[in-house]
Amino acid sequence: MPINIKHTAQMLPYKSLIQIDRASSIPLYIQICNYFISLITDGTLQPSEMLPSTRNLALLIGVDRNTIKLAYEELISQGWTESIERKGVYVLSSLPVLTQKKTHNVKNKEIKHDAFIWTNKFSHSILSKNFQKPQLAIDDGFPDVRLAPIDELMREYRSISRKFYGRNFLKYGNAKGSEHLRESLCKYLSTTRGLNVEVDDMLITKGSQMGIYLSAQLLLEQGDLIAVGVSNYSTADEIFKQTGAKLLRIPVDEYGMDPDYLEQALKKKKIKAVYLVPHHHSPTTVTLSMERRLKFLKLAKENKFAIIEDDYDFDFHYTNKPFLPLASIDHNENVIYLGSITKTFAPALRIGFMTGPSDFIHSATALRELIDRQGDTILEEAFALLFNQGEMNRYYRKALKIYKQRRDMFCELLKVHFSNEIEFKVPEGGLAVWSVFDHNIDLIKLAENTLKKGLYIDNGLFYKNELFSTNGLRLGFASLDEKEMAEAVSILKKTIR
């Protein structure tokens, strides 16, 4: 098949264009092949142009002729060039002419991308912080990963994968997650909080956060209204807002979010859902009173809205017993109940769960399947074993005791050293103290200055929103042992002076 052949008046300066690297692990012929591809794609070599003969190129760039031959064969097999007998190798005539490579440096982050457009909903800066560096930190209220039975978990994790039946857990599984873990969690929820759900109505998620995301995607559309606290977990706010929904902010006092305020608002507005953290409101750590729990349930039934109950903090409650979740009282008709193993065990092991009305959990599973198909089954199976062996219960009991001691010690330190600077109430549960700083203390500067002295604390911006500007911080005590706590408080004290 004859093609139109262009004769290049002058050969290209291949000696400088092709800079091979003999130290590289990439074979020479692939390096040469890749140079030609980039010459073709940037328009230097046009369709129908001839490549130099293998002999000439070999001499020019100083490699064996057979290497050039291999490179040319590679180019042909990849569909860039064709060989015409007794003539030579030519750039495929049918290749479309690409525009010249843009001259701007794509590494330069200053240059705005303009090749295609996408939503600007997510142009905000990344919210989350990296705590994986070895650094003294007062965090937002995370568990101490050193207390969790990680070794036991990892032993099971490895052991399952080595077993004959375990290998099956490496294949695609149920989008709802490991059946064993769902069974264990159902038992655990029944024993600890009288919440009786069917295994089929349980969906294992990646942390309770995925539960918030799934609920938001299913419940909310552009212009819908969702009720949240005047102060609220900011990430939840972001999740709701990205659906196009608007937030109706409800006052929060020492008994939690105020359902009477919501009741008044419901006379004028329809809402799709309420988001609440019953133990313990984020960021202020207050527990929603039983009376208010029932009132929210009553309003939900009357007004047919959903309650997204994010009970990630149930397991760490120090005063009396924790209250029954709304989900346990409601027999699961109006409540989507979210829980977390991540937040009680180790933040980077992403396991949470959600339960609620059967149809809703079905829809949530169908969406979850589109997002990431399923979880890591072996990790889920390993957690199921830990529950069944009683290891999780032992861990929760042990951790609760230690966290209570740390809470008491931390609150004592705050009282002794910061009586003029920090106002707080001893939290009934959870892993952080909501600390309101004197208005003369600039938290952004404080965070910068403690960091210089080796202590990370948050700068408080995460907790603020358009209606909530209290000069406060969650000071997480749980991940600090006695020595670290003393050191952290000492740095904080020196910095505040």
Add this chain to the structure above:
Amino acid sequence: MPINIKHTAQMLPYKSLIQIDRASSIPLYIQICNYFISLITDGTLQPSEMLPSTRNLALLIGVDRNTIKLAYEELISQGWTESIERKGVYVLSSLPVLTQKKTHNVKNKEIKHDAFIWTNKFSHSILSKNFQKPQLAIDDGFPDVRLAPIDELMREYRSISRKFYGRNFLKYGNAKGSEHLRESLCKYLSTTRGLNVEVDDMLITKGSQMGIYLSAQLLLEQGDLIAVGVSNYSTADEIFKQTGAKLLRIPVDEYGMDPDYLEQALKKKKIKAVYLVPHHHSPTTVTLSMERRLKFLKLAKENKFAIIEDDYDFDFHYTNKPFLPLASIDHNENVIYLGSITKTFAPALRIGFMTGPSDFIHSATALRELIDRQGDTILEEAFALLFNQGEMNRYYRKALKIYKQRRDMFCELLKVHFSNEIEFKVPEGGLAVWSVFDHNIDLIKLAENTLKKGLYIDNGLFYKNELFSTNGLRLGFASLDEKEMAEAVSILKKTIR
């Protein structure tokens, strides 16, 4: 504080209402407490009603009086009841009256939930199948988990978590994923396909599927148009459709999707993106020719649309070298490039990656952060080690060789045994053979019948859509060893007869 006290004319039949279970692991007083809570919440016990005296109840239900006292204290501390001195224990007068519990059985899946509403977009049945049962199966083209260096991975996984520095990887980390794994992947992409990206422009996802989901959420809005193949990976279709976007279906032939058809369509319509699988189109396994790759890039530049390049199958290509991805040619201006470790290693270990323009990856990270915060850092770190030790390369080479043998053997078996029933081409790569069955063969019945004989095969519905109704199946050969393959083919043959 005096309250209004109702006197119940007659005592409730507590003996039958409270059925304690002495074999249960739940303490008796908690059981009794929970019975009272359910009597209160279902309206049997109204606000201000009196509970029986501890002495009476103890006699009635046959437990120690101290147990009843404990139960009553629990009820009081949980805010359900209050104790009035020298009178007794009363249901809190300020509790709102809840409506009677619905009498329908909430376990009955037939009854439609009507307490609140949500989108019906996800009422479809769950797409994905569970392959975790020990069952002979011809799957969609999944890797053989027995070949992957799982032991090595698990050893690293466990070992990292035990090390002092490793414990830090259990804390919250970078939403983009482990920096080490991103570095390893950048190196791997550069060596294997000349794709040079910055570590910051790399986002670790949960399988390549999360990359499709994130791209869809960022690029598509209600009414937008995205181009996909006439035949296409159905899950991707679902992901795009749930954004409200419409699909523009492009013909697919032996060279892949046809850009000329798209070019014509672009004269009348605007599209936001093209989704393509360059190696090897799903489901038909064809490789997109280099000429067409360049044409798609040209169209993308001219029309400012994005190309979502799902290259999950790059690593398994048997004929010559795989072609360069579009992303490598485009210098990353128009292309969002997705890859998978999941699909080459083990389906239940959810690791994939996406790269593309910096700003886009930033947006994708911000969204990913809302969905599930981050991945499992220790698993990511373990994979980074496997890449850096050369273990992944060894594995890919070994697997490629074995899969080529399996492909050849499987195609030979198909040719010998099903020459009249199945039409197929030997695939150049990937882990499945696109098999078109004689139109007299009902694939739904066939799947039912082979299952009765102990072999799972798909019923073909997954591959069909409104424009594509070929009587075909992807027959995955990679996860079957020689013996299993022979057995599977034998069952298939007996069933087709």
